[in-house]
Amino acid sequence: MTFDRRIKIAPSILSADFADFGREIRAIEAQGADWVHVDVMDGHFVPNITFGPPAVAAFRKHVTTVMDVHIMIAPVDPFIDAFAKAGADILTAHVEAGPHIHRSLQAIRAAGMKAGVALNPATPASAVSHLLDSVDLVCVMTVNPGFGGQKFIDMSDKVRTLRAMIGDRPIHIEIDGGIDPTTAPLMAAAGADVLVAGSAVFRGGSVENPAPYGVNIAAIRAAAMAAVEKL
Ligand code: DX5
Ligand code: ZN
Numbered sequence: 001m002t003f004d005r006r007i008k009i010a011p012s013i014l015s016a017d018f019a020d021f022g023r024e025i026r027a028i029e030a031q032g033a034d035w036v037h038v039d040v041m042d043g044h045f046v047p048n049i050t051f052g053p054p055a056v057a058a059f060r061k062h063v064t065t066v067m068d069v070h071i072m073i074a075p076v077d078p079f080i081d082a083f084a085k086a087g088a089d090i091l092t093a094h095v096e097a098g099p100h101i102h103r104s105l106q107a108i109r110a111a112g113m114k115a116g117v118a119l120n121p122a123t124p125a126s127a128v129s130h131l132l133d134s135v136d137l138v139c140v141m142t143v144n145p146g147f148g149g150q151k152f153i154d155m156s157d158k159v160r161t162l163r164a165m166i167g168d169r170p171i172h173i174e175i176d177g178g179i180d181p182t183t184a185p186l187m188a189a190a191g192a193d194v195l196v197a198g199s200a201v202f203r204g205g206s207v208e209n210p211a212p213y214g215v216n217i218a219a220i221r222a223a224a225m226a227a228v229e230k231l
Helices: 021-030 053-060 076-086 101-110 156-166 185-191 211-231
Strands: 008-011 035-041 066-070 090-096 114-119 139-142 172-176 194-199
Touching: 008 035, 008 211, 021 035, 021 053, 021 211, 035 172, 053 066, 053 076, 066 114, 066 194, 076 101, 090 101, 090 139, 090 156, 090 185, 101 114, 139 156, 139 185, 156 172, 156 185, 185 194, 185 211, 194 211
Parallel strands: 008 194, 035 066, 066 090, 090 114, 114 139, 139 172, 172 194
Antiparallel strands: none
16 A cells, blocks of 8 residues: 555445445445445444454445455454454544553554554544554544434544644544535545545446546545645
């Protein structure tokens, strides 16, 4: 993975057909996804359950871009090696998941993955100010994690603060939750480069009819890029 700040669209397979993940992943990649965003939920850190490392390992066989795994679980550390073995390229854990996020991030890198840290809406940018040498990605949640299809919470100020804190460091700013062609420009203008979108990518399409995925991805990308070009 080479680092760049160009806008990247990362469809979340939380909005895919859960009985057909392989074909759904191939469809979104064929329709222009830059990364594939995989949401792991434990029913404890967040009020929903999705899937764990064995499922993520099965997804890996279908991903040819970047597998971006967002773990909404606590504790984190006992599962890091399992996600490395499952083939995660990036593993993003929440700063709120436990008292030792610095240790978790070091363990993620030691296991051979890029390390991401996610911030819930209530958590300030300053929570990561002492972590910047230990992370490759900061994920700003623009919904409370747990479900797809929720209403966007504007975190422009937080993204701007993070962008200034990060400076020239090779750290991605990812936005997760409620991203569509109307909200993507706000986040891109504030300094985000990775836009996760679930419902706004999968709506209107299916594995039998994947063209709407491509239309949706292109619309989010165009809206975000227009905002960046205006800066
Ligand atoms: C929310 C997940 C998101 C979710 C985004 O907890 O982390 O990745 O799938 O879904 P939308 O784009 O529908 O808000
Ligand atoms: Zn996510």
